[in-house]
Amino acid sequence: SQYTRTCRLDVEKRQSVLYVLGTTLKASLNRSAPPKTKYFSVKCTDNVQYIISPLLQTTSYLSPVPLMDNSVLLITMKEASVHENDNKLSVWYYDADKTVLDKAVLHLTGVDISLDVDADRDGFVEKNNPNKNTWKWGPHGHGAILLVNCDAESLYKKRPDHERNIKRRMSSDVKDMSPMVLRTKGPAKLPEGYKLVLHICQSDGEKIRVFISSGKRDKNIHTDMDHYPLVLYSASLSKEIPYLGNDEIKFYVEGVKFPDKDFDGLIHINLSLLEPISEGIPETPIFTDAVVFRVAPWIMTPNTLRPVEVFVCSTKDNYKFLKGMKSLVESSGYKLKICHEYMNRGDRWMQDELEFGYIDSPHHGFPVVLDSPRDQQLDDFPYDVLLGPDFGYVTREPKRKDVSSLDSFGNLEVSPPVTVNGKHYPLGRIIIGVAFPTASKGRNMTKMVQDFLWAQTVQEPIALFSDWLEVGHVDEFMSFVPAKDRKGFRLLLASPDAGYKLFKNLQNDGHGDAKLFEDIPDEPTITVNEILADKILQDENNYSQSCIDWNRDVLKRELGLDDEDIIDLPVLFKLVEDGGQYRALAYYPDMVNMIVLGENLGIPKPFGPKVNGVCALEQEMVSLMGNLGLTCTFIDDFTSYHKLMGEVHCGSNVRRSPFDFKWWNMEM
Amino acid sequence: SQYTRTCRLDVEKRQSVLYVLGTTLKASLNRSAPPKTKYFSVKCTDNVQYIISPLLQTTSYLSPVPLMDNSVLLITMKEASVHENDNKLSVWYYDADKTVLDKAVLHLTGVDISLDVDADRDGFVEKNNPNKNTWKWGPHGHGAILLVNCDAESLYKKRPDHERNIKRRMSSDVKDMSPMVLRTKGPAKLPEGYKLVLHICQSDGEKIRVFISSGKRDKNIHTDMDHYPLVLYSASLSKEIPYLGNDEIKFYVEGVKFPDKDFDGLIHINLSLLEPISEGIPETPIFTDAVVFRVAPWIMTPNTLRPVEVFVCSTKDNYKFLKGMKSLVESSGYKLKICHEYMNRGDRWMQDELEFGYIDSPHHGFPVVLDSPRDQQLDDFPYDVLLGPDFGYVTREPKRKDVSSLDSFGNLEVSPPVTVNGKHYPLGRIIIGVAFPTASKGRNMTKMVQDFLWAQTVQEPIALFSDWLEVGHVDEFMSFVPAKDRKGFRLLLASPDAGYKLFKNLQNDGHGDAKLFEDIPDEPTITVNEILADKILQDENNYSQSCIDWNRDVLKRELGLDDEDIIDLPVLFKLVEDGGQYRALAYYPDMVNMIVLGENLGIPKPFGPKVNGVCALEQEMVSLMGNLGLTCTFIDDFTSYHKLMGEVHCGSNVRRSPFDFKWWNMEM
Numbered sequence A, B: 001s002q003y004t005r006t007c008r009l010d011v012e013k014r015q016s017v018l019y020v021l022g023t024t025l026k027a028s029l030n031r032s033a034p035p036k037t038k039y040f041s042v043k044c045t046d047n048v049q050y051i052i053s054p055l056l057q058t059t060s061y062l063s064p065v066p067l068m069d070n071s072v073l074l075i076t077m078k079e080a081s082v083h084e085n086d087n088k089l090s091v092w093y094y095d096a097d098k099t100v101l102d103k104a105v106l107h108l109t110g111v112d113i114s115l116d117v118d119a120d121r122d123g124f125v126e127k128n129n130p131n132k133n134t135w136k137w138g139p140h141g142h143g144a145i146l147l148v149n150c151d152a153e154s155l156y157k158k159r160p161d162h163e164r165n166i167k168r169r170m171s172s173d174v175k176d177m178s179p180m181v182l183r184t185k186g187p188a189k190l191p192e193g194y195k196l197v198l199h200i201c202q203s204d205g206e207k208i209r210v211f212i213s214s215g216k217r218d219k220n221i222h223t224d225m226d227h228y229p230l231v232l233y234s235a236s237l238s239k240e241i242p243y244l245g246n247d248e249i250k251f252y253v254e255g256v257k258f259p260d261k262d263f264d265g266l267i268h269i270n271l272s273l274l275e276p277i278s279e280g281i282p283e284t285p286i287f288t289d290a291v292v293f294r295v296a297p298w299i300m301t302p303n304t305l306r307p308v309e310v311f312v313c314s315t316k317d318n319y320k321f322l323k324g325m326k327s328l329v330e331s332s333g334y335k336l337k338i339c340h341e342y343m344n345r346g347d348r349w350m351q352d353e354l355e356f357g358y359i360d361s362p363h364h365g366f367p368v369v370l371d372s373p374r375d376q377q378l379d380d381f382p383y384d385v386l387l388g389p390d391f392g393y394v395t396r397e398p399k400r401k402d403v404s405s406l407d408s409f410g411n412l413e414v415s416p417p418v419t420v421n422g423k424h425y426p427l428g429r430i431i432i433g434v435a436f437p438t439a440s441k442g443r444n445m446t447k448m449v450q451d452f453l454w455a456q457t458v459q460e461p462i463a464l465f466s467d468w469l470e471v472g473h474v475d476e477f478m479s480f481v482p483a484k485d486r487k488g489f490r491l492l493l494a495s496p497d498a499g500y501k502l503f504k505n506l507q508n509d510g511h512g513d514a515k516l517f518e519d520i521p522d523e524p525t526i527t528v529n530e531i532l533a534d535k536i537l538q539d540e541n542n543y544s545q546s547c548i549d550w551n552r553d554v555l556k557r558e559l560g561l562d563d564e565d566i567i568d569l570p571v572l573f574k575l576v577e578d579g580g581q582y583r584a585l586a587y588y589p590d591m592v593n594m595i596v597l598g599e600n601l602g603i604p605k606p607f608g609p610k611v612n613g614v615c616a617l618e619q620e621m622v623s624l625m626g627n628l629g630l631t632c633t634f635i636d637d638f639t640s641y642h643k644l645m646g647e648v649h650c651g652s653n654v655r656r657s658p659f660d661f662k663w664w665n666m667e668m
């Protein structure tokens, strides 16, 4: 065994030693030998084993053997004691004539102590896993896992559980926590003055709380509240734990902080056995067992995962949109959840206020909403409506002045699983939009949220350039749809070039007089010929295309995509001036800004030029998506969303099933 | 080459493209093809190369070949251009009859751009090292190195250079910085509107500064000040850099922050080529080159390294000590530097106020003093006396209330190089003293200094238990001395057991009446018999031995030591009460608290019991050290240090030569 403890032999006083199974006691024979000692011998009870180092040419130490300067005794025990001091080892010292000079006696009590966790990640707390105090990624890895207890068990005065300062917890709450077990074996009591202490370091005190099972559960008490008292937290970093002999004590560990810039997610819990010295002198730890946990990261869910619920806002003016969405969602077999006006207070951008994700561990998992620092009128929705039992909540709150339009979560997406130059991302990669790093000024996603996203580590983020857009969200130029072939998905990109190509073909085929926006009341129409004749618009779209191409190159590199994995959608942009800067907006409803529900796509109705009564843009879209086996439903969002600078995706949000792949099986 | 950029072909407007050598331009042939296109052909100038993807069954694209949906053109250039647009590629489009429909023309200008650093660590900036943007430890590693410019070039209004806010630097200062070179090749000017921009991210802006060489040095100007203007720092994260055609521009990079809890030491510098779009629209980066630096860690020097200077304080009452030290240091061939009373203001604890270390890089290195947060009367010495040209200064300043006696640097030591379970520590391991983690209260080295020490990473710290001592410093019970055999050193430990053994042997040999402290005026003497009869003192020493044994076990485990690597020195302790806690002090001068100068040891004179006029403690010491070829000089520090709770080591400090081993060659 690795853990060796030096102990003293003393000829003047019999010594009592508490021995922990699996460790080794080491005693210098020479240090305690009386003057003139030349020989020594050793005797011990059956349960005790010893080795003399250096080894002598002898089969037995029962009769006197020569004492050397560096003679050392290594002592172990086979089993835990039944009674205190039920084992003994004695060393006899002799002079040159082999006359006894004195003897040193060790009375030994053996105890077995193990602090246990689910280090093999099968949902059960095994006994004394040799890897319990290290953490390793991958299917052959090990190390226990902790959830941030960020759901709310009770809806009365609702708060995330990990933010409650109550010192006892109910049983419905400990199931969100990781079990930890102290197993002991030995005499009914520890020798006088010895103590078991559970302890954590100060920085871990801010990251976890440990609760203890009261053990003796009274079946007759109708409520199970008050049965799990708090033992370790930031203001109490160490706690004496009763030693119960041959028994076990169950603990529950709660995470209170997600991995972040200043926290790699790992925390350690230690159990020490303390030896008393005397009044006023601190006890000495003579054995320490340690376990490690990693706090589960927050994980995002890409468009390729199965939808569970779809959320939209109801406003005074979006009846047509709601009707289209309801029909699409219900015919796809999912549930549409409507956030009503008393809650949304007129804010229709359901995509932007929150991002759905989840946390997971071998024993439990649940969805967690990340609340955006955007904080407009929808601000209360994630906390007031979503947070609840087994539905967690997390947010990052930067200073107001640091928040921009790029902090809305239409600017936070995630790719399907990819492999890039041999590196696997089985949970995909997070995608955010920022300003060019070279830009002297520019809007950015706030550092506080970016730091949080990076610190989750399992979906390594990619930064795209989205500041060229007036609204500045990546969902204005990209989306992912499922596909049965290739990598299991396609990247859809808005493409002004594809738009111009489609319009030129229409002109070429004699449809130059076809009109856009024909069926929209009060909206001026414009013909294909007029669009193609507008050289300024062409320049603006060349610029937009170059911005998208820059992002296209980054996405290809960072997601390991080929051109064949990308589909260009015919979308035009126009530039608008805003404080001296020109930025882009969709010219007609931006078809890439869609909602993806399995094989059914809800796409902003583009109101493009018609050929034989059929919208050429819709037709192109139906053809491109049809090749992938996907069905397009066009939803009229023109007045209620497009004119307000957003589309279908901006106005909706989808909670999806977690990945089948378990995050701790990633190779990092 | 890895870096591929999408570019547009346009049949309506000739396109000018700036190409960067080593990259690839990629253009969709289909996107720009006029309606009805069925065939295409490609022509280009000699310096241009292209590939069509997917590859067609043809040897030449000079005559029309069929256009496919996914036809893509991959363009590279062999050499930099001499003039703008001196190269050309054109794509001709044909209809089904192979009649020309239109053509798209690309005018190409090739430039070669490389941001270079000393990534191979040979002291010279090589050209375009393929590994320049990653950092790898070890002798086969790569990645450039940065020094924190923490020395002070000028003694006038002295400040560490990296804390000066002046925007220009002199040439003596840039030699502390890492050179970085921008090498360019191409036409004399970039095409209209293109720009080179050097940029860093916000968090790196707090960690480095970049200066530029003015280039045209005038030999007639007698001072070389003002020649290195500041270009990048926290308030200016990006800067346009002139493009000079076939030329190079030299930069100098200064570190301003040591690795710490929130900084892993790596920083990135980027150079981007920006393409103009039009007024009011941010330029698009079309090429980015990046380099990485690691900030050199602060490194401590163990007792086994060659001394350079020895520092002590002169006080009203320490003449005898000074005389002893001067004689030892000078006869050992080193220089004794005395800090006089006007500077030390009566504070004699030279060991405690500062720790000597150094920083190193392939181009330069210098000593750096770590100033302790102890901040007693010696506080000004490190800054006022030591800081200077090529002598750096660093400190960490926690809140006053967080500072305890454990923050004195007698509680901060470093081991010689060790190998532990196959893991090499070629620079040794830092050793600090703390309270037991299980202690409900207790003194500790402040977290701020501990965080700094851990963050240096190359001398992974070991925490010992030193809070059992009244003063609480690890140098009260341990030291390292050089040895020619085994691991190249021995660990010396104070040992009450060894002390008692020696005293018992004396008693046994009839010297029980021999007196301690005989030659000290006004100090009561005590006999060996009296010491051995004091059962309370025996208990206190048993406790002290158990504390040392606990540390002994940790040191054996963490330094990979055998018992044969450790020498027990006969030292007794006594306990004193301090605010309800009992803590230990040396009973007689603590011989382990020594100064090590090569093979010469300066040891507190123990004033032990004499046998035939010879001090038995000195004799034991001479014998133990003599076995290692080391010479003992006993220095009388009884009145001026020992009675004030310190000894020789506490009252001195040694600046030593750096390791021959270069820290970046560590395998991490």
Ligand SMILES: [Ca+2]
Pocket: A117, A118, A119, A120, A121, A122, A123, A124, A125, A126
């Ligand atoms: Ca298990």
Ligand SMILES: [Ca+2]
Pocket: A149, A150, A151, A152, A153, A161, A172, A173, A176, A390
């Ligand atoms: Ca809960």
Ligand SMILES: [Ca+2]
Pocket: B117, B118, B119, B120, B121, B122, B123, B124, B125, B126
């Ligand atoms: Ca080099």
Ligand SMILES: [Ca+2]
Pocket: B149, B150, B151, B152, B153, B161, B172, B173, B176
């Ligand atoms: Ca300098």
